Amino acid sequence: MNLSDKKILVTGGAGFIGSNLCEVLLEKKNRVVCLDNFATGKRENVKDLQSNPNFKLIEGDIRNLEDCKVAVSKVDYVLHQAALGSVPRSIKDPITTNDVNVSGFLNMLVASRDAGVKRFVYAASSSTYGDSESLPKVEDVIGKPLSPYAITKYVNELYADVFSKTYGLETVGLRYFNVFGRKQDPNGAYAAVIPKFVKQFMNGKSPVINGDGNYSRDFTYIDNVIQANILALVTNNPKAVNTVYNVAFGERNTLNELVGYLREVLSKLDPSINNVKIEYGPNRQGDIPHSLASINKAEKLLNYKPQFSLQKGLKEAVQWYWENL
Template sequence: MHPNLEKLKEYKILVTGGAGFIGSNLCEALLKLGAEVICLDNFSTGRKENIYGFLGNPLFTLIEGDIRDLKVCQEACKNVDFVLHEAALGSVPRSIENPITTNKVNIDGFLNMLVAVKNSKVNRFIYAASSSTYGDSTELPKTEDKIGKPLSPYAVTKYVNELYAEVFHKTYQINTIGLRYFNVFGKHQNPNGAYAAVIPKFIQQLIHKESPVINGDGSFSRDFTYIDNVVQINILAILVENPAALNQVYNVACGERTTLNQLISILKEKLAAFDSSISEVTPTYGPTRMGDIPHSNANIAKAKNLLQYNPQFTVKKGLKKAISWYWNNLN
């Protein structure tokens, strides 16, 4: 994937939210490549079982703590070369129901991490941004320099993250890279709870022969992005040496659109290979969710040009791997 992968063995990397869905996949990949990994998590949405396999690894350290506590952030950043900041309260509906907590974690916590990075002289701060930042912009595909107005408190927090990162670069010369994730899915993503993402939720419902509930008429589309593509770009963001690639924000996606109706069809077809009766399950349709963007589709040219990002997984290829993992873990 990259000529400098060996360099990771020289680095100490902090992954905030390292027991979460994306964070635990990053920890796993970095440990396999020989990096020293510190995981910071308060287990509010992260899960211990996501990191059980690393606890005996001498290269892995777990810090149980909250990014809303500056002292915890300072401690976690000591002698660290790179920070992958994944800790956040996700979910648009959660932010609509509880904007204050979303703000405290996603903005106050983010600012704490930036201050800790500044004080510890960390080389680079790579953070999870979000496609929700595109807000009410109707332009497709989405390009990084053209955004609309946010449609949810969550989207506000993720846009503020980008603004803070830019200000900290200009004011304190901190190097940052923001990764605007588009609907990431894959192993370790929790199918349970009120704020579960659509793919694991649908897979679990179909496995149990329950009718998946689609918000709206199923015509809304997403640029669903398999987790391995996200891991790839985070590693590229650590290793990139081109100064022009730093202090930028990038779309992280496949660059293809899938409607929710198409998604259900693909899931049924692939799950039917395990149990043919799943092909008979039909979805039900509910009201459109407040704060939802109708369509998201990313232009990934910038990430390709500056980071050499080259997504290896299309939606269908990623769904095949994800379904296999859920089938083995949910049954």
Template sequence: MSYRDIEFENDSVFLVTGGAGFIGSNLCEAILNMGYKVRCLDDLSIGKQENVDLFIENKNYEFIKGDIRDYDTCLKASDGVDYILHQAAWGSVPRSVEMPLKYNDINIKGTLNIFEAARQNNIKKVVYASSSSVYGDEETLPKKEGKEGYPLSPYALTKQVDEKYAKIYADLYNLDTYGLRYFNVFGRRQDPDGAYAAVIPKFIKLLLNNESPTINGDGKQSRDFTYIENVVEANLKALKADSKYAGEAFNIAYGGREYLNDIYDILAELLDKEDIRPIYGPDRVGDIKHSNADISKAKGVLGYDPDWDFDKGIKEAIDWYVKNL
């Protein structure tokens, strides 16, 4: 079943935290297209106003500029809301190594504020963004829920803590929480700029500008790249999950495995930039070498059935960047 066929109660209101960000704005768009009301909470520290400007004229859309680190803001933003899709966080492993205090403040305190506000406002379900980084130094492939290792970065630790708080809120307070462990999401509106930009949009922009991207390490590291449409599907299907699974976390990926060197070659070919060769730099501190997801739990429990593989997704992504950069 496509997420477009999912039905919620009439007049349902959804709060999307981090709604002006890459994943958040795609969630806002999908929910609005389904005819429901969306309240977007974002402090625009990472999210961009331009990502949500296209919703301004929609009568079902409301934007609140606010910081999840402020509990009163979270309480007010979630008042009168039925469901919360909590995407607000700071990503990037290397940046977290440089700024551990900020990551603790935003990713842990901010998430705890959302959970507590959800409890006080009797929110029906909270789906929150976790990360494949929670697997840490556990080298077994594919990654499977229940076999987590020791975190390799402050970012990974914040996501592990978020999951533990989610379980506590489910067990102690009967708050329906569901964690989605995203595996290298890519697609439209993902920011290509900055030192901590994700690899795919960064590579695309540099190649379009006839510049050589830098691959950290030898390029033989692998990732389970996941197109944004699959992530939207997972979030909306998690909102329909049976409450007996509250407090649990799920791998959200396609279930494939792509190597960075191959990714580069594919992008160069599709963009007709095969004459541009990459530069190889040092490994990034805190990065895992390989990542590949076992998605059987999400399939069985959530009905998650991703149909956007890497080849299909990368063509859509390139088309968007060519039109919008």
């Protein structure tokens, strides 16, 4: 995975996934431009990077085409991570979700096309599978979207496909499955389940599982996602571009299993966590019952080999939260 001495734009570079990508790209001796409007990104995520002469932070918004044009200037590659995540947020405010995720995405495609960017790799989503009940999820079998967020992420794939066919812009979409790990925000109404539960356990509070806990997910540690992004940038296989991939570990765990693993890891650091009760609430609107990815396509075409199972990733993530919360 040799990638060095390139100029790479990471949109949403102060976010959870984006900031981890910025770090690794700088370690590999690339020049990194981070574009973020700090709506959900955090300044502390990139604070340690700002002393690096190869790192440039642009405070801007992908909804503004001029900001996009400035950010892509003389850039070799784009890793487009900027988006308004969260199914519940999109149900509450579909207009802003669409503005950022669709109009902002289109701005970035246009700016990248006009700047002669070599390849545009973007964060797609497992939410695109919608009401399809088939398991495991295979890239070319999708259902109808179940939320405004899911619609926006599917539209991204359609736009990317059109731009690759019409303008020759190389694109790769990475359908992320329930990503977790260091720097993921445990706070706020739309916090992801793992950091939220970790913080609640650490504070002696009861995590609340939506539903009976038997919904299952293909939880994917951040380092697996970083690997997929870099492979998508460096592949020289013509069959590997202008398509989409599942990015996951390829196993599913129920929410009850997840909570059991979390309790196990955390109670080694604080035995009192063994006594925290688990609470159950109603199912969440727009949630799919089960999610499991087939990663065969990414393994075959990108040589993707995820190293972190849920349990291995949780050990790393919990240690980070223990030291940083």
